[in-house]
Amino acid sequence: xxxxxxxxxxxxxxxxxxxxxxxxxxxxxxxxxxxxxxxxxxxxxxxxxxxxxxxxxxxxxxxxxxxxxxxxxxxxxxxxxxxxxxxxxxxxxxxxxxxxxxxxxxxxxxxxxxxxxxxxxxxxxxxxxxxxxxxxxxxxxxxxxxxxxxxxxxxxxxxxxxxxxxxxxxxxxxxxxxxxxxxxxxxxxxxxxxxxxxxxxxxxxxxxxxxxxxxxxxxxxxxxxxxxxxxxxxxxxxxxxxxxxxxxxxxxx
Amino acid sequence: xxxxxxxxxxxxxxxxxxxxxxxxxxxxxxxxxxxxxxxxxxxxxxxxxxxxxxxxxxxxxxxxxxxxxxxxxxxxxxxxxxxxxxxxxxx
Numbered sequence: 001x002x003x004x005x006x007x008x009x010x011x012x013x014x015x016x017x018x019x020x021x022x023x024x025x026x027x028x029x030x031x032x033x034x035x036x037x038x039x040x041x042x043x044x045x046x047x048x049x050x051x052x053x054x055x056x057x058x059x060x061x062x063x064x065x066x067x068x069x070x071x072x073x074x075x076x077x078x079x080x081x082x083x084x085x086x087x088x089x090x091x092x093x094x095x096x097x098x099x100x101x102x103x104x105x106x107x108x109x110x111x112x113x114x115x116x117x118x119x120x121x122x123x124x125x126x127x128x129x130x131x132x133x134x135x136x137x138x139x140x141x142x143x144x145x146x147x148x149x150x151x152x153x154x155x156x157x158x159x160x161x162x163x164x165x166x167x168x169x170x171x172x173x174x175x176x177x178x179x180x181x182x183x184x185x186x187x188x189x190x191x192x193x194x195x196x197x198x199x200x201x202x203x204x205x206x207x208x209x210x211x212x213x214x215x216x217x218x219x220x221x222x223x224x225x226x227x228x229x230x231x232x233x234x235x236x237x238x239x240x241x242x243x244x245x246x247x248x249x250x251x252x253x
Numbered sequence: 254x255x256x257x258x259x260x261x262x263x264x265x266x267x268x269x270x271x272x273x274x275x276x277x278x279x280x281x282x283x284x285x286x287x288x289x290x291x292x293x294x295x296x297x298x299x300x301x302x303x304x305x306x307x308x309x310x311x312x313x314x315x316x317x318x319x320x321x322x323x324x325x326x327x328x329x330x331x332x333x334x335x336x337x338x339x340x341x342x343x344x
Contacts, residue, residue: 118260125262128312136315159315162257166321170260173324 030137033157037130040164044123047171051119054178055112062105069098080230088230092223108181115174122167129160256304257318261325264307277303290329297332301325 072095079088133156140153254271257263266274277300284293304322323332 122260125312129315132313132315155317156315158317162317162321166257166259169324173260173326 027141030141030153033160034130034134034137037126037133037160037164040167041123041126041130044119044126044167044171047174048116048119048123051112051116051174051178054181055109055116058105058109058112058181062102062109065098065102065105069095069102072098076227077230077234080227080234085227089223089227092226092230096223096226111177112174112181115170115177118170119167119174122163122170126160126163126167129163133157133160254320255310255316255318256307257321258301258304259321259324263310263314263318264304265310266304266307270303270307274300274303285329285333288329293329293332297323297327298325 072091076088076091076095079085079091136156137153254266254268254274255263256266256274277296281293281296281300284296301322
């Protein structure tokens with residue numbers, strides 16, 4: 001379909017140009033190119049460390065949220081046992097908000113894990129290519145007079161350069177994804193500050209934020225069914241082998 | 254012909270595979286022009302699968318690629334901007 005405006009091909013040609021075009025002193029240029037490669041390899045390694053750090057931070061945040069969810073679950077049960085269904089429902093709604101958040105954090109941690117794997121693969125490939133380049137450059141320096149040495153090494157440098165660009169691209173994509181996650185982590189932090197995930201029993205009214213968040217999250221069906229389940233569990237657990245007097249939680253002597 | 258799938262690796266395709274490669278590429282381009290994300294994704298996945306049927310080159314291979322495909326997780330939006338080129342299908 002010639003003549004189509006904005007036509008493109010998915011087959012993108014290598015844009016990496018040889019570092020070694022028309023080098024004055026091939027030996028020196030080879031060494032310089034190799035130094036550059038090592039530098040980039042180093043950058044790749046620290047890029048991986050960044051991704052791992054982001055992943056750890058999200059995992060820590062997940063831990064905190066899980067604790068909060070468990071606490072709210074306990075509070076919902078207590079409230080229900082004490083006959084305060086409204087409070088119980090409120091606690092469950094908050095728990096639900098946290099679980100939604102956890103679900104998406106899980107996804108992002110998985111995403112980061114894939115990024116990490118990809119970067120590590122890329123780094124290994126680059127490492128292998130740089131190593132092969134090092135060997136080749138020594139061979140070529142030794143037989144410097146060879147007519148096609150320049151061509152050979154130029155092609156090798158292009159090959160390594162392409163791999164470096166590729167690792168760079170993977171790194172860039174990882175960084176972009178990590179930025180998004182940072183934004184999310186900050187948002188969660190703000191919600192925590194606004195009291196969204198706080199203990200419902202201690203809450204007066206940090207009003208709007210809370211309401212907005214709850215409204216977004218109120219998958220009332222989920223909360224209702226959980227409430228029903230809790231009631232059933234409570235009934236089943238309480239009936240059979242409780243003290244005949246139906247002892248309260250006050251486990252005093 | 255050596256084709257790189259960005260962020261993945263390099264594959265060597267045989268001469269007789271090239272017509273099919275160009276066909277698949279054209280289909281991906283057509284899907285992108287229709288701005289049909291689902292179709293684009295399916296066709297791009299098909300193109301990648303075809304390239305992967307080639308010989309995966311070892312990590313220490315030093316040659317450049319004749320063509321580079323966008324990464325497997327490329328979105329339609331990215332494909333039409335960052336990874337687009339005019340007529341670079343090497344033929």
